[in-house]
Amino acid sequence: MKFKSKASLIPYLLWVALFVIAPIGLILYYSMLDLNGDFTLANYQNFFTPAYLTMTLTSFWYAFLITFFTLVISYPTAYFLTKMKHKHLWLMLIIIPSWINLLLKTYAFIGIFGLYGPVNAIIEVFGFDPKQILFTDFSFVFVAVYIFIPFMIIPIFNALDKMNPSLIYASRDLGASAFTTFRRVIFPLTIEGVKSGIQVTFIPALSLFMITRLIAGNKVITLGTAIEQQFLVAQNWGMGSTIAVFLILIMFASMLFTRTKKKGGRA
Amino acid sequence: MANDIIIRFDNVTKTYNSNTTVLKGVSFELERGKFYTLLGPSGCGKTTILRLIAGFDTPTTGDVFINGKRVNDVPANERQVNTVFQDYALFPHLNVFENVAFGLRIKKIKEAEIKVRVAEALNFVNLTGYENREIAEMSGGQRQRVAIARAIVNDPEVILLDEPLSALDLKLRTEMQYELRELQQRLGKTFIFVTHDQEEALAMSDEIFVLNEGNIQQSGTPVDIYDEPINRFVADFIGESNIVNGIMLEDYKVQFAGEVFDCVDGGMKPNEKIDVVIRPEDLHVTTPEAGKIIVRVDTQLFRGVHYELSTYDEDGNEWLVHSLKRAEVGAQVGLDFEPEAIHIMRLNETEEEFDARLEAYTNEV
Ligand SMILES: Nc1ncnc2c1ncn2[C@@H]1O[C@H](COP(=O)(O)OP(=O)(O)OP(=O)(O)O)[C@@H](O)[C@H]1O
Ligand SMILES: [Mg+2]
Numbered sequence: 001m002k003f004k005s006k007a008s009l010i011p012y013l014l015w016v017a018l019f020v021i022a023p024i025g026l027i028l029y030y031s032m033l034d035l036n037g038d039f040t041l042a043n044y045q046n047f048f049t050p051a052y053l054t055m056t057l058t059s060f061w062y063a064f065l066i067t068f069f070t071l072v073i074s075y076p077t078a079y080f081l082t083k084m085k086h087k088h089l090w091l092m093l094i095i096i097p098s099w100i101n102l103l104l105k106t107y108a109f110i111g112i113f114g115l116y117g118p119v120n121a122i123i124e125v126f127g128f129d130p131k132q133i134l135f136t137d138f139s140f141v142f143v144a145v146y147i148f149i150p151f152m153i154i155p156i157f158n159a160l161d162k163m164n165p166s167l168i169y170a171s172r173d174l175g176a177s178a179f180t181t182f183r184r185v186i187f188p189l190t191i192e193g194v195k196s197g198i199q200v201t202f203i204p205a206l207s208l209f210m211i212t213r214l215i216a217g218n219k220v221i222t223l224g225t226a227i228e229q230q231f232l233v234a235q236n237w238g239m240g241s242t243i244a245v246f247l248i249l250i251m252f253a254s255m256l257f258t259r260t261k262k263k264g265g266r267a
Numbered sequence: 268m269a270n271d272i273i274i275r276f277d278n279v280t281k282t283y284n285s286n287t288t289v290l291k292g293v294s295f296e297l298e299r300g301k302f303y304t305l306l307g308p309s310g311c312g313k314t315t316i317l318r319l320i321a322g323f324d325t326p327t328t329g330d331v332f333i334n335g336k337r338v339n340d341v342p343a344n345e346r347q348v349n350t351v352f353q354d355y356a357l358f359p360h361l362n363v364f365e366n367v368a369f370g371l372r373i374k375k376i377k378e379a380e381i382k383v384r385v386a387e388a389l390n391f392v393n394l395t396g397y398e399n400r401e402i403a404e405m406s407g408g409q410r411q412r413v414a415i416a417r418a419i420v421n422d423p424e425v426i427l428l429d430e431p432l433s434a435l436d437l438k439l440r441t442e443m444q445y446e447l448r449e450l451q452q453r454l455g456k457t458f459i460f461v462t463h464d465q466e467e468a469l470a471m472s473d474e475i476f477v478l479n480e481g482n483i484q485q486s487g488t489p490v491d492i493y494d495e496p497i498n499r500f501v502a503d504f505i506g507e508s509n510i511v512n513g514i515m516l517e518d519y520k521v522q523f524a525g526e527v528f529d530c531v532d533g534g535m536k537p538n539e540k541i542d543v544v545i546r547p548e549d550l551h552v553t554t555p556e557a558g559k560i561i562v563r564v565d566t567q568l569f570r571g572v573h574y575e576l577s578t579y580d581e582d583g584n585e586w587l588v589h590s591l592k593r594a595e596v597g598a599q600v601g602l603d604f605e606p607e608a609i610h611i612m613r614l615n616e617t618e619e620e621f622d623a624r625l626e627a628y629t630n631e632v
Binding site: 164166167169170171172173174175176177180184185188189 | 321322323342343344348349350352354356357358359360369370373374417421
């Protein structure tokens with residue numbers, strides 16, 4: 001029995017070694033090389049200069065904004081979805097766009113937001129001058145939120161759907177208003193769904209680079225775009241890896257932050 | 268004494284999805300401080316009635332009154348009613364103490380008083396010491412008792428209990444029956460209790476409502492309902508009974524099983540077709556010569572207190588008999604009974620007609 005269960009772990013361990021440990025090791029290794037391939041800690045020193053620290057903060061800020069708006073839109077949407085008659089069908093309709101390639105969706109937004117796109121056409125109908133919507137912070141956050149919404153809705157929908165509706169009646173029965181019921185029963189019971197939604201939004205949002213480039217047009221410099229630039233433009237693999245090391249650390253930190261806590265305690 | 272009516276249903280109907288009518292014009296009045304039981308088979312609308320009282324649903328037509336006030340549009344959190352849910356509906360993210368304290372916290376009761384009242388409620392349901400348990404760590408019966416504690420701790424005017432003892436073992440169940448009844452009498456609150464279990468209903472209630480398919484079949488004290496069931500359904504549902512077709516020849520003379528018997532009922536048309544009910548415990552086994560009906564014993568079950576005999580007469584009617592003595596399977600025996608043991612039920616008689624007739628004829632006897 002014991003032997004068998006250990007043997008069955010082998011493929012898993014191999015997978016982890018090859019695709020998790022080895023890449024992280026490589027990144028760590030490269031992060032300690034300079035442009036000539038010699039050992040150095042200069043990259044780490046570099047990271048703590050204002051330029052990179054600002055970049056880290058900006059990344060955080062945008063990831064926070066994106067996560068925040070995604071949550072604000074997704075929670076009520078998920079809530080109303082669970083109340084619908086054909087809820088799984090509606091959920092499907094919301095999920096389907098997430099199957100389309102990210103690049104395609106991004107290009108679609110370039111068309112929509114462009115100077116000659118439908119949004120500006122509508123603005124002109126109302127008698128205003130066409131506006132530059134692309135390459136703004138707004139369009140960047142908007143598109144990112146659009147892309148992350150399905151990933152946020154799914155865990156929240158599942159948590160809400162799993163909840164026993166009698167609990168809401170019980171809360172009302174015990175004198176709680178609709179708002180108190182939400183605060184003391186519905187939200188605490190779906191917090192796990194919200195946490196997984198935040199994880200699948202916040203962490204990828206930290207390292208977005210393609211949307212950043214195409215929609216924000218290099219105005220938004222995040223850790224993701226910085227890594228891309230170091231590897232592809234500056235060819236400075238050492239610095240790129242160093243930023244990646246910090247990105248990984250931040251990801252772990254945010255996972256710890258949103259990890260599932262033990263149940264219990266006060267309402 | 269209109270003052271003492273705490274809950275009134277006025278011709279309430281409830282329809283789901285515009286085609287399934289779950290309640291078909293239910294009217295009743297409940298007096299303050301009594302123990303009521305809704306009894307009926309699965310799906311007859313018991314929970315629906317409780318939901319209408321608690322405020323989770325509104326009647327499709329008709330009105331619900333609490334304390335003389337029409338409450339059709341009053342939300343659940345503004346009603347002085349607490350419910351013990353059929354599926355317990357305990358909050359899984361809170362421990363036992365916090366589940367019970369939930370209603371008190373909403374009312375912003377002081378922490379010290381909450382502690383005292385929760386301890387009292389838990390003590391009542393024999394769960395002292397379980398305060399810090401998670402709900403997931405409780406057994407079904409323990410959860411059920413937490414649900415009872417969570418409702419009674421709020422001290423509401425009306426407590427609705429939807430099959431609150433169904434998950435308990437026989438001993439604990441009997442104990443809780445006594446304690447709930449005792450609690451109800453001590454607090455003087457109105458209890459509305461739902462059960463499938465007719466023995467539980469008979470043992471605990473001041474008044475029983477027997478429901479079937481969204482209609483109240485009969486209401487009355489346990490003794491009334493047991494002794495004078497209005498129709499086959501009630502007779503069958505409340506205790507075991509022998510129901511056979513008969514003819515009411517004239518007042519106090521009834522014919523069934525091929526014989527004419529004296530009885531204590533009247534008020535029907537001559538030669539009216541009726542149903543006759545005789546309870547198994549009212550039948551006594553004697554010799555064939557001394558018996559009013561002659562039957563053959565088909566099977567015999569030992570039930571602890573008595574033997575349950577299944578016997579058949581010559582016409583093929585089955586007669587269940589509860590006998591303290593053993594009988595021989597296959598033997599011919601006589602069954603004896605008193606005229607009072609014969610209960611006559613008219614076909615399709617409504618509760619009002621039934622009550623009026625009963626009034627007229629029991630006074631004479
Ligand atoms: N939300 C609903 N939509 C449609 N039909 C419903 C709904 N709730 C209940 N019903 C139907 O109403 C009928 C009565 O339900 P109710 O829950 O009152 O039964 P009950 O007497 O409590 O039964 P049980 O003893 O099994 O709990 C059932 O036939 C049920 O299918
Ligand atoms: Mg029910």
